[in-house]
Amino acid sequence: xxxxxxxxxxxxxxxxxxxxxxxxxxxxxxxxxxxxxxxxxxxxxxxxxxxxxxxxxxxxxxxxxxxxxxxxxxxxxxxxxxxxxxxxxxxxxxxxxxxxxxxxxxxxxxxxxxxxxxxxxxxxxxxxxxxxxxxxxxxxxxxxxxxxxxxxxxxxxxxxxxxxxxxxxxxxxxxxxxxxxxxxxxxxxxxxxxxxxxxxxxxxxxxxxxxxxxxxxxxxxxxxxxxxxxxxxxxxxxxxxxxxxxxxxxxxxxxxxxxxxxxxxxxxx
Amino acid sequence: xxxxxxxxxxxxxxxxxxxxxxxxxxxxxxxxxxxxxxxxxxxxxxxxxxxxxxxxxxxxxxxxxxxxxxxxxxxxxxxxxxxxxxxxxxxxxxxxxxxxxxxxxxxxxxxxxxxxxxxxxxxxxxxxxxxxxxxxxxxxxxxxxxxxxxxxxxxxxxxxxxxxxxxxxxxxxxxxxxxxxxxxxxxxxxxxxxxxxxxxxxxxxxxxxxxxxxxxxxxxxxxxxxxxxxxxxxxxxxxxxxxxxxxxxxxxxxxxxxxxxxxxxxxxxxxxxxxxxxxxxxxxxxxxxxxxxxxxxxxxxxxxxxxxxxxxxxxxxxxxxxxxxxxxxxxxxxxxxxxxxxxxxxxxxxxxxxxxxxxxxxxxxxxxxxxxxxxxxxxxxxxxxxxxxxxxxxxxxxxxxxxxxxxxxxxxxxxxxxxxxxxxxxxxx
Numbered sequence: 001x002x003x004x005x006x007x008x009x010x011x012x013x014x015x016x017x018x019x020x021x022x023x024x025x026x027x028x029x030x031x032x033x034x035x036x037x038x039x040x041x042x043x044x045x046x047x048x049x050x051x052x053x054x055x056x057x058x059x060x061x062x063x064x065x066x067x068x069x070x071x072x073x074x075x076x077x078x079x080x081x082x083x084x085x086x087x088x089x090x091x092x093x094x095x096x097x098x099x100x101x102x103x104x105x106x107x108x109x110x111x112x113x114x115x116x117x118x119x120x121x122x123x124x125x126x127x128x129x130x131x132x133x134x135x136x137x138x139x140x141x142x143x144x145x146x147x148x149x150x151x152x153x154x155x156x157x158x159x160x161x162x163x164x165x166x167x168x169x170x171x172x173x174x175x176x177x178x179x180x181x182x183x184x185x186x187x188x189x190x191x192x193x194x195x196x197x198x199x200x201x202x203x204x205x206x207x208x209x210x211x212x213x214x215x216x217x218x219x220x221x222x223x224x225x226x227x228x229x230x231x232x233x234x235x236x237x238x239x240x241x242x243x244x245x246x247x248x249x250x251x252x253x254x255x256x257x258x259x260x261x262x263x264x265x266x267x268x269x
Numbered sequence: 270x271x272x273x274x275x276x277x278x279x280x281x282x283x284x285x286x287x288x289x290x291x292x293x294x295x296x297x298x299x300x301x302x303x304x305x306x307x308x309x310x311x312x313x314x315x316x317x318x319x320x321x322x323x324x325x326x327x328x329x330x331x332x333x334x335x336x337x338x339x340x341x342x343x344x345x346x347x348x349x350x351x352x353x354x355x356x357x358x359x360x361x362x363x364x365x366x367x368x369x370x371x372x373x374x375x376x377x378x379x380x381x382x383x384x385x386x387x388x389x390x391x392x393x394x395x396x397x398x399x400x401x402x403x404x405x406x407x408x409x410x411x412x413x414x415x416x417x418x419x420x421x422x423x424x425x426x427x428x429x430x431x432x433x434x435x436x437x438x439x440x441x442x443x444x445x446x447x448x449x450x451x452x453x454x455x456x457x458x459x460x461x462x463x464x465x466x467x468x469x470x471x472x473x474x475x476x477x478x479x480x481x482x483x484x485x486x487x488x489x490x491x492x493x494x495x496x497x498x499x500x501x502x503x504x505x506x507x508x509x510x511x512x513x514x515x516x517x518x519x520x521x522x523x524x525x526x527x528x529x530x531x532x533x534x535x536x537x538x539x540x541x542x543x544x545x546x547x548x549x550x551x552x553x554x555x556x557x558x559x560x561x562x563x564x565x566x567x568x569x570x571x572x573x574x575x576x577x578x579x580x581x582x583x584x585x586x587x588x589x590x591x592x593x594x595x596x597x598x599x600x601x602x603x604x605x606x607x608x609x610x611x612x613x614x615x616x617x618x619x620x621x622x623x624x625x626x627x628x629x630x631x632x633x634x635x636x637x638x639x640x641x642x643x644x645x646x647x648x649x650x651x652x653x654x655x656x657x658x659x660x661x662x663x664x665x666x667x668x669x670x671x672x673x674x675x676x677x678x679x680x681x682x683x684x685x686x687x688x689x690x691x692x693x694x695x696x697x698x
Contacts, residue, residue: 052577083579095577097570100563101685108567111580114560131559135687143689155689178578 002029004065005214006051006182011060013046013238020046022238024060028182028231033208033215035225038235039258044218045092047235048184051216052089053078066181083112088180090171092187092218098160102151102170105159106142107135109177114138138177145173149203165196169203176207182214183207189221201227226250234258282336286329293328297321319380330368337364362684365637373543377536384535389651391539391607395600396643398546400627401553401636402596407625408634409553409562410589411569413470416457416477417624420450420594422484422616424601429497429611430490439503439606443599450598451591453480458590462583465572477621484613496612502534503541503606510534538607545603549596550636556592558686565589566634566686630671632678641679645671 006028013021021043028034036044049055051062053076062073064085071085081087097105107114117134146152149169154162159170168188175183188204189197205228208215219225225232225246232249234242236258242249249255302321305312373394377387399421406414427446431437437445461472484491491497502510505521512529514520521537522529556562564585567575572582605611627646631638649667653660671679 054573054576079576079579079581081579082577083581089577091574091577095571095574097567097574099570099683100566101688103687103689104563104566104685107687108563108575108580109578111560111564111567111578115564118560139687139689146689152689153691155691156685174578 002031004028005030006065006216007061007063008047008051009061009063011047011050011062012058013043013050013055013060014058020238021050021057021235024235024238024240026233026240026243028214028216030181030214031208031212032230033204033217033228035217035219035229035232036235037219037225037232038241041237042235043238044235045186046238048089048186048216048218050074051081051184052087053081064182082178082180086179086181087184088175088178088182089184090168090175090186090188092190094164094167094171096159096167096171096174099158101156102146102159102162103139103142103155105170105174106145106177107138109174110138110141110179113179141177141179142173145176148206149173150199165192165199168192168196169200172203172207176211180213182216184216184218186218187220188217189219189224192221194223197221197224200224204228279337282333285336286333289332290325290329293325294321297324317380323379334364334368337361362637369637369640370547377539384532387532387535387539389647391535391542393643393647394539394542394546395604396624396627396647397640398542398549398600398603399597399624400631400639400643401546401549402593402600403624403628404593404631404634404636404639405553405556405565405596406589406593407628409557409569410565410586410593412586412589413466414473414590414593415470415618415621415625416473416475416480417593417597418616418618418621419457419477419480420453420597421601421604421620421624422480422613423450423453423594424598425605425611425615426484426491426497426601427598428602428605429500432501433497433499438501439602443602446602447595447598450601451595454590454592454594455587457594458587462586474618474621477616477618481613481616481618484616492612494613496610496614497605498610500605500609500611502609503538505537510537538603542600542603542607545599549599552596553636561585561588563686626668630668630678632675632681634683635678635680638678638680 004027008027009025011021011024012019024043024047026034036047038044046055050057050060051073053073057074060074064071064073064087066085073081073085073087076085082089097108100108114131114134118131119128143152143155146155149166149172151162151166151170151173154166159167162170168191172183172185172188175185185204189200192200201224204215204217204224207213208228217225217229229246232242232244232246233240234249234252234255241254241258242252244252298321301324302318303314303316305314307313373390376382376390399417402420403414403417406412406417424446427449428439428442431442431445432439457473457476461469464472485494487493504510508519508521508524509515510521510531510533512520514523520529521527521533527533557566564575564580565588567578567580568582568585568589575582575585604615608615623646627639627642630646631640631642645667646664650660650664653663656663675681
């Protein structure tokens with residue numbers, strides 16, 4: 001079994017009286033895709049926002065077993081989680097830099113790497129070779145991900161001019177350019193047609209094969225979830241109602257109840 | 270790619286331009302080259318071949334530009350596949366830029382240039398520089414700043430006070446003024462980091478007014494509403510522009526064996542601001558291709574996405590404020606050196622609004638658009654001078670007109686900061 005990458009223990013998030021996530025615990029492993037599913041409003045995106053520092057959890061511990069040692073994500077500032085801990089994410093409503101080109105989007109994602117190489121701008125302003133090499137490396141990495149997402153021919157087009165499905169894939173490419181250890185995907189298949197979903201499946205399966213990183217996946221599209229997940233966590237009203245392999249979750253009566261509702265006793269009789 | 274496809278590539282265009290220039294020469298010699306002067310009752314023909322040379326050069330450049338003008342530009346701008354549009358745009362923009370710099374450099378030596386023209390041109394260049402400085406904050410980083418004049422004032426007063434109290438000269442004060450202005454930029458930046466859009470605009474507006482009010486009321490330090498007088502003028506590497514230099518000094522005209530003319534100083538000031546403005550431009554173009562510059566633009570596009578990518582929004586905004594402010598400070602100390610007198614009157618809100626208008630009108634983020642806008646906004650009120658009270662009304666009407674016809678500014682194209690070399694024929698592979 002792969003080593004545990006992320007441990008979520010007793011995560012609770014309250015907004016006033018509303019409990020969006022209620023005492024949630026689960027873990028995600030390196031080299032595996034862990035899906036979080038559940039009906040609308042179950043608190044899936046809230047879990048992501050806690051993980052990536054957009055919210056401070058009310059209660060709970062989020063431990064990331066980074067190669068350099070364990071990190072407590074709930075104590076880190078938002079941008080540092082991406083910069084230091086290597087947690088990258090995509091958004092439910094796509095957040096690209098629409099007026100910048102595809103290549104620029106992927107270069108911006110490597111900001112911290114390039115910033116260091118540029119001697120915090122001063123070195124690069126005088127054209128030090130170190131920055132040129134680093135920039136070439138960044139461009140090569142960007143090209144690699146553009147090729148893997150099938151977008152390389154449009155590298156110099158504005159990101160905002162891409163069709164919806166391409167924008168989704170570009171956002172994943174951008175997240176991968178940060179060289180994460182954990183990739184959090186918030187509904188990457190939303191709004192995709194069946195062909196594009198199948199392409200996405202291939203891309204995610206490929207990332208799992210080659211990158212050895214952990215992937216957390218929020219998704220409603222069951223063809224994606226069941227096709228590529230190694231492990232599934234089911235949320236309803238902020239609580240974990242089931243967890244396990246795709247097959248076991250599919251058969252779990254609690255999951256069926258949450259998605260399809262309770263069979264009415266009158267109707268049965 | 271466009272040049273190869275168009276019927277007139279460079280050699281043909283040069284030929285056409287040369288033919289047009291010969292025609293212009295033939296016409297210009299009799300029409301412009303000679304003029305008559307009434308000398309003691311008799312008419313004497315005199316020559317002015319410098320005018321002819323200018324006319325021929327202008328025709329040549331104009332014809333060349335027209336021939337190289339990509340077909341897509343003659344019609345309404347259309348969306349083209351990006352890698353094609355980029356190539357055509359770069360050559361055209363480079364041509365425009367080179368032409369503008371050439372005109373700017375030769376301007377003081379042209380025969381019709383007088384004190385008035387050089388004075389207006391200097392003012393234009395101050396606004397170009399301020400526009401380019403503010404463009405870093407507004408156009409690149411997307412932070413709407415209505416108090417930019419505060420940094421202009423800090424630069425001007427830094428120079429004036431350092432020069433009067435410590436006897437430092439313009440060249441020593443210039444970097445210090447920039448540093449002071451940058452510090453004020455950081456000072457303003459800190460409390461407003463969480464704000465965006467309208468809220469940020471209101472706070473920066475307040476900051477601009479605060480600086481002005483402090484200048485008015487801190488009588489003992491800033492001279493209050495009376496301002497500061499007798500600010501030393503910049504010298505040409507130690508050569509002053511005076512008719513009778515002090516003992517032990519050599520004046521500019523003596524050193525170069527010229528006759529004294531107050532025009533020398535004006536022309537020199539013009540070149541100083543031209544160089545400062547070009548440095549601002551070069552810096553902006555360079556920094557756009559560096560990680561900070563790209564982070565500024567990314568921040569303008571989507572701050573939340575930036576945070577998710579590990580970009581520190583605090584530092585990124587502060588650098589934009591500081592660097593924008595620094596160029597405002599440079600421009601301010603030049604302004605003080607040029608006027609020789611400064612008072613809080615020069616740093617009112619209307620100044621901020623005018624600089625912002627230059628940036629917005631030029632097309633946010635477009636360097637050459639800002640040049641056009643600055644020329645328009647400075648020259649328009651000059652032309653309308655005869656209309657006295659109606660001047661500002663005309664000015665306002667012109668602004669509204671431009672915003673109706675070109676809502677995104679005169680030139681609102683954005684050049685990518687980096688291109689991925691792609692195989693040429695997209696369909697062949």
